[in-house]
Amino acid sequence: xxxxxxxxxxxxxxxxxxxxxxxxxxxxxxxxxxxxxxxxxxxxxxxxxxxxxxxxxxxxxxxxxxxxxxxxxxxxxxxxxxxxxxxxxxxxxxxxxxxxxxxxxxxxxxxxxxxxxxxxxxxxxxxxxxxxxxxxxxxxxxxxxxxxxxxxxxxxxxxxxxxxxxxxxxxxxxxxxxxxxxxxxxxxxxxxxxxxxxxxxxxxxxxxxxxxxxxxxxxxxxxxxxxxxxxxxxxxxxxxxxxxxxxxxxxxxxxxxxxxxxxxxxxxxxxxxxxxxxxxxxxxxxxxxxxxxxxxxxxxxxxxxxxxxxxxxxxxxxxxxxxxxxxxxxxxxxxxxxxxxxxxxxxxxxxxxxxxxxxxxxxxxxxxxxxxxxxxxxxxxxxxxxxxxxxxxxxxxxxx
Amino acid sequence: xxxxxxxxxxxxxxxxxxxxxxxxxxxxxxxxxxxxxxxxxxxxxxxxxxxxxxxxxxxxxxxxxxxxxxxxxxxxxxxxxxxxxxxxxxxxxxxxxxxxxxxxxxxxxxxxxxxxxxxxxxxxxxxxxxxxxxxxxxxxxxxxxxxxxxxxxxxxxxxxxxxxxxxxxxxxxxxxxxxxxxxxxxxxxxxxxxxxxxxxxxxxxxxxxxxxxxx
Numbered sequence: 001x002x003x004x005x006x007x008x009x010x011x012x013x014x015x016x017x018x019x020x021x022x023x024x025x026x027x028x029x030x031x032x033x034x035x036x037x038x039x040x041x042x043x044x045x046x047x048x049x050x051x052x053x054x055x056x057x058x059x060x061x062x063x064x065x066x067x068x069x070x071x072x073x074x075x076x077x078x079x080x081x082x083x084x085x086x087x088x089x090x091x092x093x094x095x096x097x098x099x100x101x102x103x104x105x106x107x108x109x110x111x112x113x114x115x116x117x118x119x120x121x122x123x124x125x126x127x128x129x130x131x132x133x134x135x136x137x138x139x140x141x142x143x144x145x146x147x148x149x150x151x152x153x154x155x156x157x158x159x160x161x162x163x164x165x166x167x168x169x170x171x172x173x174x175x176x177x178x179x180x181x182x183x184x185x186x187x188x189x190x191x192x193x194x195x196x197x198x199x200x201x202x203x204x205x206x207x208x209x210x211x212x213x214x215x216x217x218x219x220x221x222x223x224x225x226x227x228x229x230x231x232x233x234x235x236x237x238x239x240x241x242x243x244x245x246x247x248x249x250x251x252x253x254x255x256x257x258x259x260x261x262x263x264x265x266x267x268x269x270x271x272x273x274x275x276x277x278x279x280x281x282x283x284x285x286x287x288x289x290x291x292x293x294x295x296x297x298x299x300x301x302x303x304x305x306x307x308x309x310x311x312x313x314x315x316x317x318x319x320x321x322x323x324x325x326x327x328x329x330x331x332x333x334x335x336x337x338x339x340x341x342x343x344x345x346x347x348x349x350x351x352x353x354x355x356x357x358x359x360x361x362x363x364x365x366x367x368x369x370x371x372x373x374x375x376x377x378x379x380x381x382x383x384x385x386x387x388x389x390x391x392x393x394x395x396x397x398x399x400x
Numbered sequence: 401x402x403x404x405x406x407x408x409x410x411x412x413x414x415x416x417x418x419x420x421x422x423x424x425x426x427x428x429x430x431x432x433x434x435x436x437x438x439x440x441x442x443x444x445x446x447x448x449x450x451x452x453x454x455x456x457x458x459x460x461x462x463x464x465x466x467x468x469x470x471x472x473x474x475x476x477x478x479x480x481x482x483x484x485x486x487x488x489x490x491x492x493x494x495x496x497x498x499x500x501x502x503x504x505x506x507x508x509x510x511x512x513x514x515x516x517x518x519x520x521x522x523x524x525x526x527x528x529x530x531x532x533x534x535x536x537x538x539x540x541x542x543x544x545x546x547x548x549x550x551x552x553x554x555x556x557x558x559x560x561x562x563x564x565x566x567x568x569x570x571x572x573x574x575x576x577x578x579x580x581x582x583x584x585x586x587x588x589x590x591x592x593x594x595x596x597x598x599x600x601x602x603x604x605x606x607x608x609x610x611x612x613x614x615x
Contacts, residue, residue: 016428039409153411284418336443
């Protein structure tokens with residue numbers, strides 16, 4: 001019975017998101033108007049031990065297609081123990097006489113990403129605050145596209161499409177598909193005023209709104225999600241601009257991915273508990289759809305996946321392979337519920353291919369897609385179980 | 401005093417008007433339900449199709465045995481000619497692997513649809529009559545043509561018989577090593593509803609499963 005319910009639910013979510021996009025994407029495009037003049041922008045880059053990628057990130061920031069006089073780039077070195085600070089200084093020196101925007105560097109004692117962001121925001125004055133991770137590279141046209149969203153007076157923050165920068169390992173290819181899915185979900189959620197996260201790689205905020213809701217929470221490990229939930233709780237709109245791209249370094253190994261995902265899931269659980277009051281119709285679709293869906297994905301789905309893995313593991317040793325009549329056995333083994341699960345999976349593939357056309361400039365490769373569907377159902381409950389274990393044992397989370 | 405503050409490039413922010421997209425939720429539910437119902441229908445058709453495939457194979461094996469029976473009736477009138485005995489040998493050679501495959505397919509169908517499925521019970525009943533008839537014919541014609549062949553009668557149970565799968569595996573191995581070996585399998589659970597299974601179990605004094613009788 002549970003398998004039927006899961007198949008129905010996945011199919012429903014697929015159909016719902018496609019329906020929302022088809023029905024509403026047109027009306028939202030009309031709401032955006034070109035700004036009479038561009039606002040001033042402060043780009044804040046928190047960095048902790050980012051010597052590997054900081055210069056590449058700064059290259060992309062100085063290449064942003066935005067008037068030099070209206071943009072200030074502020075790097076906040078959050079107690080790095082590697083050569084991050086020197087790398088930034090070298091970059092500043094090398095670009096001193098170029099026409100690229102000025103870069104300011106601050107160094108402070110390590111206090112976490114939120115504290116670094118708040119430190120940088122407090123020392124800038126621009127109308128728009130843009131947060132960029134130190135291992136992320138926005139496309140040159142991304143900033144202008146993000147800023148255009150603010151022509152709509154209800155938009156308090158704008159988010160982009162996040163993509164994996166040059167995936168090489170299988171783990172990175174898997175994430176490349178995942179990021180496409182997440183980007184489309186954010187785009188759809190934006191159409192129903194229900195965006196649930198302002199991604200660290202690149203997000204933009206009105207300074208007046210940050211003044212109103214307060215600085216980034218320095219006690220959470222997922223400040224990007226916490227800020228989004230806080231904005232939603234104050235009925236501020238977060239707009240997704242899928243054509244604004246940012247490329248980020250994705251964890252290349254399973255171990256690194258596990259560390260990242262445990263932090264995300266733990267932070268997500270903590271935030272859901274803290275903002276459980278958002279589960280209410282007064283918050284519109286955010287309250288009746290996104291929050292319950294998050295609870296389902298965070299609590300119920302992992303248990304179901306664990307049960308699925310358990311069944312596979314238990315049945316595998318006793319399963320007999322009749323190789324002399326393989327086609328018939330495969331055919332007889334197909335149950336009605338499996339047809340429905342297959343239908344949901346096919347719908348999921350179609351959904352992902354559609355999503356990649358909306359949020360990406362290239363199609364998802366079939367190999368990466370296959371990897372995603374085969375591996376993700378096993379990885380996700382594993383990450384969840386590790387997160388629950390760490391949360392229950394109160395292990396100190398790490399900022400990757 | 402005029403203000404020196406530069407006017408903002410942006411309009412003043414306004415709170416968003418919240419709404420619940422009830423119509424979209426309902427429409428998505430209806431579309432999903434239609435897809436789901438179609439899927440369920442396809443699934444039920446597949447279930448019917450599965451048993452149809454096995455039934456059709458059963459009928460095809462049955463038809464072959466009918467031709468075989470004709471030869472047997474002819475042998476009762478006068479001794480079989482060498483050509484007829486050769487035909488008998490060919491038919492036996494063809495029948496056994498097909499019957500065995502049919503048995504396995506029935507087994508798979510039973511695992512998929514359940515032992516209490518009405519269609520499965522009907523097909524298994526027919527299959528056991530077919531097997532029993534094939535076995536008796538083989539005995540009869542073995543005497544008429546003097547052909548040497550070895551036979552195993554295997555009685556198993558699908559309820560509470562942990563040793564049955566081991567016995568089946570062993571018999572599989574013997575059959576693979578000796579193509580002339582004929583194995584006839586009967587589910588002892590059917591002894592209360594199938595006369596052929598009852599007769600063979602009583603004839604060979606089979607009380608519990610697994611039981612392998614060499615003939």
